[in-house]
Amino acid sequence: MAGFWGNRKREREELAAQDADLAKRAQTSLVAADERIRVTSDELVFAEAELGPDSTKELREALAAVKQHLGEAFHLHQLNHDEIPDTPEELRTRNARIVQLCEWAEELLDDRTEALSARIARARRAPEIIEGVRADAQRLRTRVPGARETVQRLAARYSDEALAQVDANPSEAEQLLGFAEHGAGVAERRREAGQREQANMALEAATESVRRAATLLDAVETFEVEALRAESTLAAIVEDSREDIAVALKEPHSPAVSDAITKLQAALSALPAAGVNTDPFTQLTRLREANSGLDAAIAAARERAARVIPPLEHVRHAIDDADRQLAVARDVIAGHRGWIGADARTRLAEAERVRLDLDRFLGTSAAAATQIDEDHREQAMAMARRAATLAGEALQLAQRDIDQSRPQQGPDQWGGGYGGGRRGGGGDGLMGGILGGLVIGSLLDGMFD
Known part of the structure; x- marks a missing residue:
C-alpha cells in the first residue's frame, strides 16, 4: 500500500508541475501576442502609407480578427485570477486555450506581414529603383x-518567315524604353504628391517595361547564333537522311516503310537551293519529323519480320474453335439453368465478351472475314484462343455443377419423393434442374405418365 500511495503522490506532483508550466506559457504567450499586435499595427500604418489601403486589406482584416480573439484570451486569463475558486481542470483548459489563441494570432500575422514584406521593402527603395530604371533604359537605348x-x-x-519572330524587336524595345522612362517620371511625381499607391503601380510598370525591352534585344542576338546552329544541324540531318533512305531501300518493304521513304524524299526535295533565303528552323523541324517517321517505320518492319506471323488458315481455325466451344457451353448452360452456378455463367459471359471484342478488332464479323491483315493476325489468334479457353472453363464448371446436383441413388430411386433434398433426396434436385432448365414439354409429359 505504501508503494501505491507513493506513486499517486508522484503523479499529483508531476501534474501540478505541468499545470504550473502551462500557466507560465499562457502568460508569456499572452504578452508576446499583445506586443505583436502593437508592432503589426505600426507596420500596417506604414504599409498603408506606402502601398495604399487596397494592398493592405488582408493584413488589416487579419489584425482585426486577431484583436477579437485575443480579447477572448484576456478574458480567460481574467477568469483564472478572479475571486471565484477554480478547479485544476478548469485552469488547465483555459490556459491551453490561451496558448492556442496566441499561437494562432502570431502565425496569422506572420503570414500576412511576410506577404507584404517584399513590396514594402521595394517601396522604401523606390527612389533608388527609379534611378535604376532610368539608368537601365539609357544603357539599353545604346543597343537598339x-x-x-x-x-x-x-x-x-x-526568309521573312524565319525573321518574323525578331524583325520588330528593335522598334518594340525602343517603345518599351520610352514607356519605362515615362513611368519612372510618373512614379517620382506621385510619390512627391503623397500618392504612394499610384506611384508604386507606375514604378512596377516601368520596371517590367525595362525587363521586356532587354529580353527583346537579347532575342535578336540569340536568333543569329541559333540560326547558324540550326543550319549546321540541318546539313548533318540532310546527310543522315540520305543514308537512311539508302538503308531503307534494302530493308524488307512494307506500305509504312514505302510511305515514310516518300515523305522523307519530299522533305529533302523541298529544301531551297543555295543562295536562297531560308528558314532553317522550319526546315529542320520538317526534316526531323520525316526522318523520325522513317526510323519508326523501319523498326516496326524489322519487329514484324522477326515475329512468326500466323498463317491465315490457323487464325481461321482458332476462330472456328472458339465459336464451337462457345456454342457447346451455351447449350449446356441453357439446358440446365437451374443447376448452373455463378462461376460457369461468369466464364461464359467473359468468353462472349472477348469474342465480341474480336469482331470489333477486325472491323467485321470474324466468322465472315475472308482476309485478316498480317499486322492483326497474331492478336486475332490470341483473342480467339482466349475466348475458346474461357468457354472451355465455363463448360467444365457447368459440368461440375450438374454432377453435384444429380441424384445420388440409382436411376429407379427417387429418394422419398420431392422432400429428399437437392443432394440426398434426388427427386427435388432432379426436378428442380429439369424445370429450371426448361426441358421440352414432351419429356415432362412422359415422366408424369
Whole structure:
C-alpha cells in the first residue's frame, strides 16, 4: 500500500508541475501576442502609407480578427485570477486555450506581414529603383541601333518567315524604353504628391517595361547564333537522311516503310537551293519529323519480320474453335439453368465478351472475314484462343455443377419423393434442374405418365 500511495503522490506532483508550466506559457504567450499586435499595427500604418489601403486589406482584416480573439484570451486569463475558486481542470483548459489563441494570432500575422514584406521593402527603395530604371533604359537605348543592323544583316540570309519572330524587336524595345522612362517620371511625381499607391503601380510598370525591352534585344542576338546552329544541324540531318533512305531501300518493304521513304524524299526535295533565303528552323523541324517517321517505320518492319506471323488458315481455325466451344457451353448452360452456378455463367459471359471484342478488332464479323491483315493476325489468334479457353472453363464448371446436383441413388430411386433434398433426396434436385432448365414439354409429359 505504501508503494501505491507513493506513486499517486508522484503523479499529483508531476501534474501540478505541468499545470504550473502551462500557466507560465499562457502568460508569456499572452504578452508576446499583445506586443505583436502593437508592432503589426505600426507596420500596417506604414504599409498603408506606402502601398495604399487596397494592398493592405488582408493584413488589416487579419489584425482585426486577431484583436477579437485575443480579447477572448484576456478574458480567460481574467477568469483564472478572479475571486471565484477554480478547479485544476478548469485552469488547465483555459490556459491551453490561451496558448492556442496566441499561437494562432502570431502565425496569422506572420503570414500576412511576410506577404507584404517584399513590396514594402521595394517601396522604401523606390527612389533608388527609379534611378535604376532610368539608368537601365539609357544603357539599353545604346543597343537598339546595333539590333537594327543585326536584323538587316539577317534579312539578307534568312526568309521573312524565319525573321518574323525578331524583325520588330528593335522598334518594340525602343517603345518599351520610352514607356519605362515615362513611368519612372510618373512614379517620382506621385510619390512627391503623397500618392504612394499610384506611384508604386507606375514604378512596377516601368520596371517590367525595362525587363521586356532587354529580353527583346537579347532575342535578336540569340536568333543569329541559333540560326547558324540550326543550319549546321540541318546539313548533318540532310546527310543522315540520305543514308537512311539508302538503308531503307534494302530493308524488307512494307506500305509504312514505302510511305515514310516518300515523305522523307519530299522533305529533302523541298529544301531551297543555295543562295536562297531560308528558314532553317522550319526546315529542320520538317526534316526531323520525316526522318523520325522513317526510323519508326523501319523498326516496326524489322519487329514484324522477326515475329512468326500466323498463317491465315490457323487464325481461321482458332476462330472456328472458339465459336464451337462457345456454342457447346451455351447449350449446356441453357439446358440446365437451374443447376448452373455463378462461376460457369461468369466464364461464359467473359468468353462472349472477348469474342465480341474480336469482331470489333477486325472491323467485321470474324466468322465472315475472308482476309485478316498480317499486322492483326497474331492478336486475332490470341483473342480467339482466349475466348475458346474461357468457354472451355465455363463448360467444365457447368459440368461440375450438374454432377453435384444429380441424384445420388440409382436411376429407379427417387429418394422419398420431392422432400429428399437437392443432394440426398434426388427427386427435388432432379426436378428442380429439369424445370429450371426448361426441358421440352414432351419429356415432362412422359415422366408424369
